[in-house]
Amino acid sequence: LVGKSDPFCVVELNNDRLLTHTVYKNLNPEWNKVFTFNIKDIHSVLEVTVYDEDRDRSADFLGKVAIPLLSIQNGEQKAYVLKNKQLTGPTKGVIYLEIDVIFNAVKASLRTLIPKEQKYIEEENRLSKQLLLRNFIRTKRCVMVLINAAYYVNSCFDWDSPPRSLAAFVLFLFVVWNFELYMIPLVLLLLLTWNYFLIISGKDNRQRDTVVEDMLEDEEEEDDKDDKDSEKKGFINKIYAIQEVCISVQNILDEAASLGERIKNTFNWTVPFLSWLAIVALCVFTVVLYFIPLRYIVLIWGINKFTKKLRCPYAIDNNELLDFLSRVPSDVQVVQYQELKPDPSHSPCKRKKNNLG
Template sequence: GSLLHTSSNLYILYDPYVKFKLEGKQFYKSKVVYKNLNPRWNESFSHPLRDREHQVEVYDKNRTTDDFMGSCSIDLKNLELYRLAAHYLLLFPIITNQTSFICIFGLLSCQKLRDRLHSAQTQRSLEGTKTQSRTRMWTGLLGVTLVEGQDLPQSGVGDVYVRFRLGEQKYKSHVSLWPNPQWREQFDLNQFEDCQEPLQVEVFSKRGRKGEEQQCFNSVWFIISWTGKCNPFCVVEVSNSRLQTHTMFKTVNPEWNKALAFPIKDIHEVIEVTVMDENGDNFLGKVAVPLLTVKNGQQICLFLKKEDLARTYKGTITLEIDVIYNKVRAGIKTFKPKETKLTEETPKFNKKVLAQNIYRVRRISTAVLYTLQYINSCFQWESTQRSLIAFLIFLVTVWHWELFMLPLFLFVLIGWNYFQLSAGKVTSNQDVVSDLHTTQDASRKGLMDKIHMVQEVVLVVQNVLEELANIGERVKNIFNWSVPFVSCLAGLMLFIAATLLYFIPLRYLVLIWGVNKFTKKLRNPYTIDNNEILDFLKRVPSDVQKVRVQFYIRMGRRGNSQKVSALFAVAQFPSVAEIYPPALFDY
């Protein structure tokens, strides 16, 4: 590493370490080099590659929370077969003028899938049971169904749970009540060729707040089903078309060698391959491949995922896909209605999905808010140079503005992002990886954290819906003359705006508004920045406010004088209403 830092002060010594991640999941972590801005780790490891960008993140080790120092991605296109080469990767974000680098020596080797997975398992044998079960080749499946416990000893009092262990694989049941616990749980354990250990079952009782454990033995009913070989078959779906392969009997390494043909109605469709076991139609894994990412004549090896395609499952599948289509027709088809999937399930409420959607909306709104704050800082002249450049750009753009410039600007923006991706400075799936990582971190939270998370999500939804409803009702109340003074004022301002737009071109009005906005802070340094339209809408009562404070307005004449009577009813405070009854005020 070179010039690793978390702030503009380069004289502070940090304790950096590196994390390697794939799709938000960490597969390697380096040691910590203490008090060094230019660390040398001198570590090596091997990992089975996938057709994805591998993320590299650098952190500063602290006692409480580790500080983020920068990140980059490793493009597999830069690796050459059987050639060890150094890759200098620039860390983002760039905090100072002196950029941070990290040097990685990469070597790409080509092996058979079984050998590659076996070598990866040997290299990471100390990483944990979960990583081993995903990389090692298993030869059988042990299905365990934990039912109940009967006639447990009366000497122990407390909650009961069961531990299962097969080799380095462990499973712990949930806690059930004494003395006849009911678990009703089902799980699977993998059987490996190099592991011939028996299945160990232990029953424990947990007592007291400190969780003192006492081992107990008596009757515990559980069912074990051994599946040394399975009968897998594949179901391939493209939109509403579905085909199925033949079944390979008594094997966990099937080779179908089956060619299937589908009519492609939309090039934006996704091929979904689901692997099932014919014994009870058990789910074995699923993959999804977008048609636009397919390279004809090239074999791809993918990890099987769970049904929701969010997390990896056990095993891999190798596919070779060829897509033949007309690019002109595919482009025209993009602007036509998409075909509705007939077999799509009815969506159900899920608090995790709700929290994820709230996080996505919050991320977009945060980006918009930062953009607005940046524009507002130009109006506030926080940086004289930046505000002056923005003011000149505003004048030139408004004076020479034509309608064709809007799509031209968006075209330039798309082209700029394309060159940034080609240069490797940014990555297109960085936000997706961080979103997935955040969702996985949320799934590991405890019960109280989940309750607070749900409360926060519901509160955000409640506030957003309230703001939208208030804006809509206030606009409606302006035209309904709920408050005659405000409606009269709105009509007057609309008439003045229509007159100005009729006699003065829009270009000059925008110039006048922009000059006033930029020079307001210069003319009066203590002025408060505001939005006139929003300030006007806040004066209009919503329907809820009209119910809480009811306005009864009656206009009439007594002789030559005008009378306006308003009755204010205090409905929410009965104690106050008893002391001060509704009063009639005459003006």
């Protein structure tokens, strides 16, 4: 209102957090700070939050950006449009960052198969009608894919379309007669390759989830309404048990929906690094299953699992497949990490010319 602010930045990478100094009474601050982080996981997300310092009370939120490390172009000074707290829509302001990421691809790939680092400071889950509805819709979409696939298979048995049923019957006989275990990763490998050629040929089958995006945009407004309603009625404060159950259901729906979306986004090449890693893994599995009998593979797996605690008493028990999928962003995270297009007049080059003028 007075045309002034006292902005400072908080830069976070997992549990590492650094602050800039405050530039007082300035709407166009220049920090010119260089920060260095030790990257433990290349799939981490760099978060930069801008606050307005207030000496009498807590700092006011001005804007935030979340930048996946794998999306960074080294040495490029880039303008990032600041977003709201939910990272769903723009707020006023643009921040200029120049970032360099140096990592070893082999070590990063191996790191993908172990558990993610958990953040020590996370926002406490709270009940939200909009969030509960959004998670229900996301889960429903994943379940509907399986239901539609089941209906499609059943229609082949019912001969609703004779040519399709005949083709499915011939394919069934061929596959069952010639089936080998190595064909399972081979089919997944072919699916990944097919989607890759669709993308490079311009026939990208990835579609933005408008339902999720629209609900994300409305979430902040709905949350504010929920807060006001809860303050007036005092309903949530009176029935803590129901609130805890609803939060549990809300979180379970989120986990179920996220798992389905992460699998889809792996095959949709949402994060090329992870899709290439999946191709390498599937190639290895195909070759191993082709040349090594299944009993030997199960035997090696069982010996490793039974002796893991004996060999490494402090090792964390994990599932490599789930650890891999945890690095793939869900549809909600894809929206949050999506960069908003800045005003062309906000480019760094034009900004320098204006300052010289």
